[in-house]
Amino acid sequence: MKALIFPGQGSQFEGMGKDLFESSEIAKSIFNTANTILGFDITDVMFNGSVDDLKKTDITQPAIFIHSYICYELGNIKNPSAYAGHSLGEFTALTCSGSLSFEDGLSLVLERARAMNDACSVEESTMAAILGMGDDEVKKICRDFDDIDPANFNCPGQVVISGSSRNMSKACDVFKSNGAKAIPLSVGGGFHSIYMQPAKSRLEDAIMSIKFQKPNAPIYQNV
The missing domain is CATH 3.40.366.10 (Malonyl-Coenzyme A Acyl Carrier Protein, domain 2)
Incomplete structure (x- = not known):
C-alpha cells in the first residue's frame, strides 16, 4: 500500500x-x-x-x-x-x-x-506542541486555563495546544513542571481553536x- x-x-x-x-x-x-x-x-x-x-x-x-x-x-x-x-x-x-x-x-x-x-x-493567539504526556493529562491541565485548549492529537505522547498568546507561556511552564516538553510552534495564530471562529x-x-x-x-x- x-x-x-x-x-x-x-x-x-x-x-x-x-x-x-x-x-x-x-x-x-x-x-x-x-x-x-x-x-x-x-x-x-x-x-x-x-x-x-x-x-x-x-x-x-x-x-x-x-x-x-x-x-x-x-x-x-x-x-x-x-x-x-x-x-x-x-x-x-x-x-x-x-x-x-x-x-x-x-x-x-x-x-x-x-x-x-x-x-x-482580532486577538493574538498561538500554538505549542506538548510532548511526553497523555491526552487526558493534557486536557486536564488545559481546563485550568479558559483560553487554552487541545487542538491536534497527532499521536500518542504528542498533542498540540492552541490559545491566547498572553497565557501560552504560562501554560507551557505548567506542562514542563509536570514532566512534559513544551515547544512553541512557528505559526501565525492559534489555529484549530475558538479564535478561528470568524x-x-x-x-x-x-x-x-x-x-x-x-x-x-x-x-x-x-x-
Whole structure:
C-alpha cells in the first residue's frame, strides 16, 4: 500500500522551492501559474523572504500548498492507495487526488489563509506542541486555563495546544513542571481553536462555490 501524506502549516522554511524552480521546467511553470492565480509574486517571498515573512499565514499556507504540489508532480508517483494531509495538507491531498483542480485548490487555500489571518488580528493567539504526556493529562491541565485548549492529537505522547498568546507561556511552564516538553510552534495564530471562529463562514462560502470531483483514491481526513 502506498499512501501520500501532505504537511501543514509550520513546515515552511527559508528558500523553500528555490532549488526546484532552478532545476525543473515543470516546477517553474507551476510557480508561474501560482503567481497568476494569487495575483502576487509568492516565489519572491518563498525564495528570499525571512522566517518572519514566511510565518505570515496568508503567505505560509499557499507557499506550503504550492511546494507540496510541486513535489508531488515531480515525484511522478503512480497509483497511490490513499491520500491524507495534516490540516492545510488536506487541501493538497484533495488537489493531488484530482478532487480539486490546482487553480481551485490554491484559490481555496488563499481564501482560507486570508480568513484565518484576519481572525488572528482580532486577538493574538498561538500554538505549542506538548510532548511526553497523555491526552487526558493534557486536557486536564488545559481546563485550568479558559483560553487554552487541545487542538491536534497527532499521536500518542504528542498533542498540540492552541490559545491566547498572553497565557501560552504560562501554560507551557505548567506542562514542563509536570514532566512534559513544551515547544512553541512557528505559526501565525492559534489555529484549530475558538479564535478561528470568524474565519468559518468565509471558508464555508468559498467551499460552496467550488465543484469537487471524485478523488482517484480514498482521502483519510483528520480534521
